[in-house]
Amino acid sequence: MEKTKTVAAKPDWKKIIMKNYSVLVVILMIIIFTVMEPNFLNSMNIVNLLSDSAPLMIMAAGMTPILILGSIDLSLGSMCSVANVLMLAIMLGMKDSISSPVLIFILALVITLAAGVAGGIILGLIHVKLKVPSFIASLAFMSVWDSVALMITSSPVKLPKALKMTADWYKIQIGPIGLPLILAILVILLYHFVLTRTAFGRGIFAIGGNERSARIAGIKVDLYKVIVFAMNGFCAALGAMFLLVKAKSSAPTVGESFTLMVISAVVAGGTSLVGGSGSLLKSIVGVFIISIIKNGMNMVGVNVYWQKVVYGIIILLAVAISVDRTSRSRIVK
Amino acid sequence: MKLRKITAITLAGAMAAATLGMTAMAADTDWKSFKIDPAQIPQEKLDTTISVACSIRGLENPYINTIKVGMEMFCEYLDSIGQKYEMQVLDSGGSNDTEINNMKQFAAKANGNAIAYSDPNESAICTSLVEAMAESGGYIGTAWNREEEDTVEDYNPNWVIHTSPDNVANGKAIASALFDQMGGKGQILVVEGMLGNTANNDRVKGLEEALAEYPDIEVAAQDTANWATADALTLVETWLNQYPDVGGIWCANDNMATGAMQALENAGLLGKVGVVGIDANNDVVDAIKAGNATATVSSNGYLQGGYTLAICYAAWAGLIDPEELPLEYREFATPATVITSENVDEYIASYIDATPEFDFSEIFWCKAD
Amino acid sequence: MAKENQAALTIQEEFAKKIKAENRREKVIRWAPVLVLVALIIFFTIARGTAFASVSNLVAVLNQWSIPLLVALGLTFVIMLGSIDLSIDGTVGMAGSIASVLVMNTLNGNNFGIFGIIAAILCSVAVGFVIGLIHVKLKVPSFMVTFAFQNICIGIAYITYSGTPATVMDPLLKALPKASFLGIPFITWVALIMLALCIYIQEFTPFGRHIYAVGTDETIPRSVGINVDLVKIKVFTFAGFLFGVAGVVGMIRLGQGQAGIGKDLMFPAQAAVVIGGTSLAGGKGGVINTVVGTLIMTVLINGLTMMGVDPNIKTGIQGIIILVAVILTIKRGATVISK
């Protein structure tokens, strides 16, 4: 009996550091960029760093559990475009019938979020019920959402002056941190809590680790998957709202560049693409890695022709350092 | 002054746009001949490192490269007057969000000692870019895309100027050139740029205006090639099987015109079908000379990039006060040239065979009269 | 009524029936991509008649098919490993741009002819090799390595011509897009030769078998003593080679080298490979599947263009047809896992 007694877990610092290399990457990058351009850490840029990343952050929140499932969603950016143009179209539609801009904003937001959730559910159902791999299902939906966005508004639309005040909150600061980022991080923390401390969340990790085992163990695999995709739609729509108030305008192509950026941010944070492991907290770090690279390159003023080369190399270095190598047996695909 | 002669063939549309800004007909002709006098710039300004940037939407398009070159020419001028500076290009890759972030970060870096040329990705984000710069105290000049309701006076003094070669007019001008060449009747193919993009929508709007004036021209097919050469090639290649008797191809930019011409060449129709585009890419200009293309429009990116920064610089250096400038000197059209077989030799001689030279001290020389 | 019938059957008969049904289903799944292709061709022929089903359009389709085929072939092997390659847009654009500034062109005085082209392909082979090396040795997921190299290679393409793309002046290269042999365009021949090479590698070399094995379960070949890492590096390198060829062919087709040659090739290629029936999980599918998949994509785009579908909804229709085609090729059932 005594030989099987479990030892009280001591904090294994080596393991903790190995599991959190991505934080080291962030610190390293901050140091390097500050040395190269002292203004990198001036107050205005810190404010930029701590508010610009909000849309990316919120979308990473939706994508992380999808990657934990071992799935992927390539339609995220296009879903975001749809929500972006839809929200402004709704606001414009209500402009004449409802007098309070705030009410218009809230109503439009609610409808948009509902649309995002609905979009996520449709994708989730097709993936789960028809067994279409999420990669290809979402790839098809990328095209579909692109068309839907263009059908809603074929041109970018500006937030009319009468409704501009609804975008003012975006600039509110609490200390150096912008309100949007605080909202995004709150969403992440809440979602993180759900993922780690509810039966649903624990189920997600089990499904990602071994779907058959999870199913036999009585976990509602299909339902949970659809919920995760619905949440992703929700986050995409929320991110779309952020982009709307940030740019004070909508555009049917606005989300395009986000899809791969979001996935790379989540992976750079340390969530694995094969599923079963990962964390939303890591994704916060991942988003900062991507944001700092982009910000730092603008700060340092890299030659325009070299920008993409430098961006690619830094991302590669960041991921190569932060990738989780603690599990030796893991196969990397 | 060959340059003068070419710019003389400016667009009626562009001029109309210019007159829009002329709310008060201030006859203050002095501004036109305003010259930067380096001696008036305080030494402390010259010793301050000013951050110079142009914000662009990507590097796929050679026209955009001319803006960058324009900035570099202007920076050579800064060298010549002993101004310290740092130069960079902000590439948005066609993303609104990235362009706004870039501008905010650039503004943060420079702490107010900044001037920027910006080609907003969409008109809807123009003011967001200006706002980023205004908050830091830097100076910005925008080009092309801006919502009609916005005016530079909303962000005094930081939004120094907005110049606008008129996309609607450009689209219409090349369409008219094409239709004239076709004898006013026949089928055309329309190759659009990226859907949902302001520049594309405006150019197509210009095409539609021209179509209204030429009732015998019929659009056989219309689709997007996403501003890309390869996509245009595929598109036109397919269409040519369907409409072998087509008389002309209207493309929303020159990259796509290149693809259209390649498709024509493969089909043995090069030179027999008119092709028009916008941007004055070298290969399209050469094709006009060879008789393989009909027309393109030069918006003169060198001039746009260089002079916009020059005016912003004058504002930063305190030589001009934007608030005192009459509106017609803050919102105006830069010269755009329709290049056809008539003036192509001249254009080649001054812009392709020779690098154009500009005197950036005459900051308002860039204003189309 | 079905129930009564079943009651009359013995287990063995039921079993035989079930196997038959399964085989039938299997057949449908196996042939679904071809059926989709045939259906598309029939539909477009009815809708657009001789304009679609003409020799000249056949030539156009072959032309338009060549580059996607080259790209998708390279991707097929990568996907058969269970990995993914996002670098396509970059590598293809890079190879095309490098080639254009090394052959006789409008931008500089270079005139290395065939050596310029070989050098350009070697560059993308090198990129493929480095991708494989980093992926295998540093254990970085292929998704991330190739995403990074997508950016790096587009950057390199920009650097090669710094602004104005080089137009090809080499008379031979200029003549090639129009050249044809037996009625089939030159660039399609290039693609077909590469296709033959891929079939050879897949079917007639040990390497081809090893790719399947690594994709199925890499612990198995490892236990037999096969150098799994080397197999992966070879696959990425070979993919790099095919992307390089695609880039050069794209440059020849366009008569110009630019980063844009590779633009938007990647996602359609992924779709084509999967529509063809190659499994994203690895170990299943192959080159022939990809031939059908790329043909579906090419015919679809060609046909929709001819139909004059509103460009705003064209991509949407493409998406739906991709989805339908994939749904037809997928095994379903409670116990099937899809990621």
Added chain:
Amino acid sequence: MDKKLLFSAKNITKSFYGTQALKGVDLDIYEGEVVGLIGENGAGKSTLLKIIIGVQPQTSGEMTMHGKPFAPADPMAANKEGIGMVFQEQSLIVNLSVGQNLFFGHEKDFKNMGFVNWGKMYEESRKVLEEVNCGYINPKKKVIDLNFATRQMVEIAKVVNLTKTGHDDQKCLILLDEPTSVLNEAEVQNLFTEVRKLTAKGHSVVFVSHRLDEVLNISDRVYIYKDGENAGNMNIQEATEDKLYAAMVGHGTTTEYYHQSEQKKAQAEVVLEAKDLGLAGVFKHCDVKLHKGEILGICGVVGSGKEEICSVICGDEKPTSGELYVKNKKTNYSSPAQALADGILMIPKERHAEGIVRNLSVAENMALSNAPLLAEHGIVSVKKVNAQADEWIGKLRIKTSGRDAELISLSGGNQQKVVFARALASEADIIILNHPTRGVDVGAKEEIYALTREVVAQGKSVILLGDTLDECIGMSNRVIVMKDGLITGEFQADAGEKPSQVSIVTLMM
């Protein structure tokens, strides 16, 4: 012993990340003999085999083969020396054909002008298959289309062939790591015949199994390992199940293996009833009743439908005919989650594929099925999860570095214990045990039997598919026999009135 020594390993040790898996074991194999290798899970059997085949190197110790020092860098090197291994996990590539699998890694031998000559390879394959009496297998067939037993024979054929390539007169050593776990009785007999044929030619075989009867049946000599050390070896003439058991576990055996003294009669209440249940092409007309507090054994060969009937009851597959009543309520499950809501849970047979989540911790794996029960207001209590893990780690003697260890770091048997703990911890009151003791060592088996008794004593019910017939009879209150998808017999099996094995086997075959 007049036989020639073929292989010898002396004082082999192996340590992994700080834990000592082998503390010094020996193994001598003479030509033409079958050596049985037994020991509890984690005793070091698999580790030693992996060292011999070259998957991993030993930390210290020497090996010789054919009298020469032997240190293979990889399995291919071992093959060249005449050592081949059939791995515990299947190692065929399912999307390749049988022939391509047989010669996997050796395709170069068939290369001609740059092309692999598949025709020649298939011809050779046919010869190889015939040599192991499997000429009926078409070498061109894809492995994915074969059943597990056939795959196992292909696997054995592959190893036999590999070890012979190039050296026809060389004597080989073949390592079989639990080769019989997926085979039915007839196939096991067939395998043993093949093994005998091989040894008759002077080759030697190492046979690892948890089924002591099989070890006694086939082996000439038996080695016993315990906790990474030698625990003796004996000739088969002197070995009995009791002796082997004692040597493995380290203390005396109890013949009351199945705790029959604690077996209680089932209650009258029917908790689950299947009426005319059927799954097209697999089983039909099945009427099954399960009583409260009952262990119902289902016997049958692989393919009799006993596995699938469990899949249907636990909700994994939908029946195509008949009705299923649980606690007098008609059900129509479309997922195991729905069945769990009614208190039905299955411990699956394929542990790796369906039982465990390898990258989650021990504690999390145990909490998979009952997370909602460990929650307060929907929030899962980490304390409770940990407490539950500690409780079961102790109860089942699970060998792990702690509840937070990733499950994959545990040995196979201990993983099975975790899965077992999960089912017991859940509030399910109808538990389907599908080969619960597969791959579990003898000591742990006994604990699992005792726990099963405890479970039914609490009023829960169990459906048991035994790993052996003996187990099924010994544990059950009632036994159902299935053959070809139909129920062919039913026996009362309360303590003291157990049916004979023979009477059941005749209904199975």
